[in-house]
Amino acid sequence: MHDLRETRNTRDPMFCTRRWILALLLVPAPAAAELTLDACRGSARTQHPQVAAARAQEAAAAARRAIGFSGFLPTISAEASASAVHGGFAGAARAGTNSFTGGLETWTAAITARQTLWDFGRTLNQFQAARAANEAADAEAQVASERLEVEAEAAFRTAIAATELVQAAEEALQRADLQRKRADARVQVGQRPRFDLSRADVEVANARLALVAATNGRALAIAQLASACGLAALPAGTTLAPPPTRAPAELPPVDAARQRALERRAEIRAARARLEASEQAVEAARAHYWPTLSASGSVGFRGPEPGDMESGWQALAQVTVPIVAGGADAARVREAEALRDATAANFENLKRSVVLEVDAALLSAQEAQSRLDAATSLERSADEGLRLAEARYETGAGDAVELADAQAQLAQAQATRVRAALDVAVSLARLDRIVGGRILDGREATR
Numbered sequence: 001m002h003d004l005r006e007t008r009n010t011r012d013p014m015f016c017t018r019r020w021i022l023a024l025l026l027v028p029a030p031a032a033a034e035l036t037l038d039a040c041r042g043s044a045r046t047q048h049p050q051v052a053a054a055r056a057q058e059a060a061a062a063a064r065r066a067i068g069f070s071g072f073l074p075t076i077s078a079e080a081s082a083s084a085v086h087g088g089f090a091g092a093a094r095a096g097t098n099s100f101t102g103g104l105e106t107w108t109a110a111i112t113a114r115q116t117l118w119d120f121g122r123t124l125n126q127f128q129a130a131r132a133a134n135e136a137a138d139a140e141a142q143v144a145s146e147r148l149e150v151e152a153e154a155a156f157r158t159a160i161a162a163t164e165l166v167q168a169a170e171e172a173l174q175r176a177d178l179q180r181k182r183a184d185a186r187v188q189v190g191q192r193p194r195f196d197l198s199r200a201d202v203e204v205a206n207a208r209l210a211l212v213a214a215t216n217g218r219a220l221a222i223a224q225l226a227s228a229c230g231l232a233a234l235p236a237g238t239t240l241a242p243p244p245t246r247a248p249a250e251l252p253p254v255d256a257a258r259q260r261a262l263e264r265r266a267e268i269r270a271a272r273a274r275l276e277a278s279e280q281a282v283e284a285a286r287a288h289y290w291p292t293l294s295a296s297g298s299v300g301f302r303g304p305e306p307g308d309m310e311s312g313w314q315a316l317a318q319v320t321v322p323i324v325a326g327g328a329d330a331a332r333v334r335e336a337e338a339l340r341d342a343t344a345a346n347f348e349n350l351k352r353s354v355v356l357e358v359d360a361a362l363l364s365a366q367e368a369q370s371r372l373d374a375a376t377s378l379e380r381s382a383d384e385g386l387r388l389a390e391a392r393y394e395t396g397a398g399d400a401v402e403l404a405d406a407q408a409q410l411a412q413a414q415a416t417r418v419r420a421a422l423d424v425a426v427s428l429a430r431l432d433r434i435v436g437g438r439i440l441d442g443r444e445a446t447r
Contacts, residue, residue, distance in 0.1 A: 264436025
């Protein structure tokens, strides 16, 4: 009988449906993806549109460098032509007369090679300018990558801080709810005035509003994090792994930070390469005043019919001396010199800007560390004040206003401490980039 019932059950549609539902429930759910800080940085380096644009500019500069190098190499071309002349032109071609009778056909096929032998540095300077421009484009691509890495870290830590603010708001709401229950119980037995319950309701409403604002801030931070990582949106269910903590540390001397920045910054390297390219462009423009020596040669076939062509060759050495170009050569030199002077001025301005950035970054990091110390002390004091206010309220020595103020001060102190810690981490990350690399040892510790 048992076997018969089991056979019937397996044929029952409802029984099969239950088995499928049970099987689906027993299948383990896929683990949510976890995004780390390093993964976010790597995504920004490889997938952000700004990096793609910088790499495209770098590829274009490399192509221009290859174009400049091609001036050192010969050009080889294949040529084929067929011409037909009738009337007087044909007669003149045959007999040197003005006869208007007869015709002339010529078929030609040849391979020609041309090579510039010497042009007083015009080709060399053009190539060196293109090579320096390629180095500048490479450095600018590095600048874009470094900036996006810092922005990605700032966005990642901002999203982590937004999550901490949501947790702090939830804790504040739990405290407000608990206080409302206490106030309601005391009002019911006549131990406290009804004002305490009304004030507790206000604090619960304020805590809920703060939670809504914190939740919206977290959603915005997540969206900004996806953009900073070069993504349209984070995959559903993505969680953020706690990043290494950037703890406050002794900052480097100003002079050492300035010197390192001027030596290591990719922006400085790019500007120096652009200045070199502009100087080579001036030399290339001046080379147009001088003659050029070139040679060409060709081998091929020529005849009146495609099947009746004879082989031959031709060699040519040529000197081209510029005499008058309508002032274009002189104007070209003036333009190149003006662009060089502008590039040199921009380079000096960049160095001053870098020094100013270093000073500002050091001051920002110092100020953020001081604010974090003060915020940490403030949070401890606010926590102690809330405990005292709760004890006073329990014994009847305190009132609802005092307790509500203590709760608000603790919530505000917690938010201030979270934001100060975020400012410290972001300011140190930006300081690393501004000085051209990490110069503080032992600053990071795994949380």
